[in-house]
Amino acid sequence: MLEIQNLTKRYGKFLALDNLNLHIDKGEIFGFVGPNGAGKTTTMRITCGLLKATSGTVLVDGVNAITNPEDIKRKVGYVPDFFGVYDNLKVMEYMEFYGSMYGMSKEDVDEIAEGLLELVNLSDKKDVFVDTLSRGMKQRLCVARALIHNPDLLVLDEPNSGLDPRARFEMKEVLKNLGAMGKTIIISSHILPELSEMCTSIGIMEKGHLIASGKVDEIMQKSKGSQPIHMRAIMDGYDTEEDGREFLSTLLREQPNVEKVTYTEDEVLIAFNGNDAEAANLLKGLVERNVLVSNFYREKEDLESLFLEITGGAKE
Ligand SMILES: Nc1ncnc2c1ncn2[C@@H]1O[C@H](COP(=O)(O)OP(=O)(O)OP(=O)(O)O)[C@@H](O)[C@H]1O
Ligand SMILES: [Mg+2]
Numbered sequence: 001m002l003e004i005q006n007l008t009k010r011y012g013k014f015l016a017l018d019n020l021n022l023h024i025d026k027g028e029i030f031g032f033v034g035p036n037g038a039g040k041t042t043t044m045r046i047t048c049g050l051l052k053a054t055s056g057t058v059l060v061d062g063v064n065a066i067t068n069p070e071d072i073k074r075k076v077g078y079v080p081d082f083f084g085v086y087d088n089l090k091v092m093e094y095m096e097f098y099g100s101m102y103g104m105s106k107e108d109v110d111e112i113a114e115g116l117l118e119l120v121n122l123s124d125k126k127d128v129f130v131d132t133l134s135r136g137m138k139q140r141l142c143v144a145r146a147l148i149h150n151p152d153l154l155v156l157d158e159p160n161s162g163l164d165p166r167a168r169f170e171m172k173e174v175l176k177n178l179g180a181m182g183k184t185i186i187i188s189s190h191i192l193p194e195l196s197e198m199c200t201s202i203g204i205m206e207k208g209h210l211i212a213s214g215k216v217d218e219i220m221q222k223s224k225g226s227q228p229i230h231m232r233a234i235m236d237g238y239d240t241e242e243d244g245r246e247f248l249s250t251l252l253r254e255q256p257n258v259e260k261v262t263y264t265e266d267e268v269l270i271a272f273n274g275n276d277a278e279a280a281n282l283l284k285g286l287v288e289r290n291v292l293v294s295n296f297y298r299e300k301e302d303l304e305s306l307f308l309e310i311t312g313g314a315k316e
Contacts, residue, residue, distance in 0.1 A: 001026040001184045002047065002153060007056035009042050009208075016042045018208040020056070024186065024201070026152075029179045031195030031216075032188040034205035040188040041081060043205075044155050047186070048078040060153055074102070077146030081157035081188075083138045086130040091122065094130050095145060102149040109148065116144040120174050136167025143174060154178065156187045160194065172198050229270040229279060232295035233286070251289060255282050267295070 002024040009017040017039045024030045032040050045051035047058050049069030058065040065072040086094060092113060099109030117123050120140035125133065133141060139159055146154060159175075160168050175198055178185060189195050195202060196216050203213035212219060235244030245263060252261045257274030272279060276298070283296050 001028070001061060002186075003057070003059040004043070004047070005057040005059075007043070007046065007058060008054045009039070009046065009051075010054045016208055017046075017053075017056075020208065020210055022203060022210055022213065024184060026184050027179070027182050028201055029175065029185045029187070029199045031192075031199035031202040032186055032205060033190070033192050033195060033202060034188075035190065037207075038205040039208045040205055041157055044078070044157050044186065044188065047072075047153075048076045048155055049073050050078065074149060075152050077149070077151035077154045079139075079142045079146045079154070079156040079159055081161065083135075083142060089130050090127055091117070091130055091133070091141060092126045094141065095148060098145045099148045104149070112148060112150075113144070116147050117141075119147075119177060120144045121170060134167075136163045136170065139163060139167070139171060140174060143171075143178075147178075152184060154183050154185045156185065158188050158190075160189060160191070168194070226273065227299040229272045229282070229296065229298050231268045231270060231293060231297075232266065233268070234292040234294055236292075248291065251286070251291070255285055257282070272298075 002022070004020055004022040007017050007020040007022075008015070020039070020043065022043075032043070034040055042051065046053045047060065047065055049065050049072035053066050056066070060072055060075050063071050063075060065076075089097065092110070095113035095116070096106055096109045099106075099113070104112075114123075117126060120143055122137060122140060122144065125137065125141075130138070130141065143154075143156065143159065146156075156175075159171055163171060172194075175185060175187065179198075179200075187195065187199065192202075199216055201213070201215045202219060203210050205211065233248060235241070235248060238244035238247065248268065249261045249263075252258050252268070252270060257272055257278050258270055259273055260271035262269045262271075270282075272282070274282070279298055283293060286293055
């Protein structure tokens with residue numbers, strides 16, 4: 001559906017995109033994550049035919065966004081990361097205005113807009129002035145507008161920014177429905193857990209490069225096994241506490257998948273490179289050696305910490 005090959009963008013001397021490669025299948029909800037300045041907006045604007053690339057290819061269903069920006073605009077709907085000012089324009093007029101840009105008749109737009117406003121839960125706002133809508137409503141209106149010409153690909157630049165939890169939830173529902181309708185969707189965000197809930201795949205971008213991409217569950221799988229284990233054990237019966245610790249450290253280091261053992265104030269921290277079954281086996285082995293384990297748990301991996309791991313803490 002979307003194929004980006006060796007995409008490079010320079011702003012003057014500044015290299016914003018450096019030979020970017022990205023592939024998104026039809027029907028995918030793709031989450032684009034990265035810190036400020038990573039190049040998300042740049043990539044999205046080029047994909048929508050709104051910004052010239054320096055070099056490379058962007059194909060949307062085989063149509064080259066770089067050489068055919070006009071054709072691309074018919075295939076793609078874009079929700080920018082800002083909402084303009086629309087003095088004296090009512091919601092339905094706003095939809096008609098955008099429809100007319102695609103050469104649609106007022107009747108056609110009205111009919112389609114009814115359905116779209118329903119989809120984004122704004123049916124009761126048809127006749128109010130756009131400027132009086134709340135931010136969350138404006139964002140949803142923007143999504144409806146971007147769908148007016150029935151594009152195959154919907155590109156949303158930070159649709160959740162500035163929204164309260166309720167509005168985020170509503171936006172998520174809208175996007176889920178669109179996904180169920182078979183639209184291909186790209187969403188950018190700084191907030192990884194939020195994306196992981198609604199996306200089928202994600203790409204993590206930093207400094208103009210894609211540093212990781214794939215199905216959400218595959219990325220999670222890849223990261224599995226790097227989270228440490230926290231453990232406590234009752235080590236009575238040793239001459240000194242130090243002796244007890246020494247014995248336990250040596251024993252732990254002999255076990256499979258244990259990379260490093262450190263003591264914090266009151267627990268043992270085990271750097272462990274195995275999966276959950278291997279962690280369970282470690283515990284079993286300790287119990288079999290009569291170690292009185294009083295606490296044993298694995299740190300939970302989430303996309304947020306994975307993101308920090310991959311970007312080296314560059315998250316904002
Ligand atoms: N018109 C421009 N002129 C010069 N530099 C630009 C221009 N637009 C973007 N850049 C630079 O290109 C880089 C990528 O910007 P871009 O807006 O694509 O990042 P982003 O990932 O969308 O960031 P954010 O999360 O802040 O929206 C940044 O370093 C930015 O300063
Ligand atoms: Mg941006």
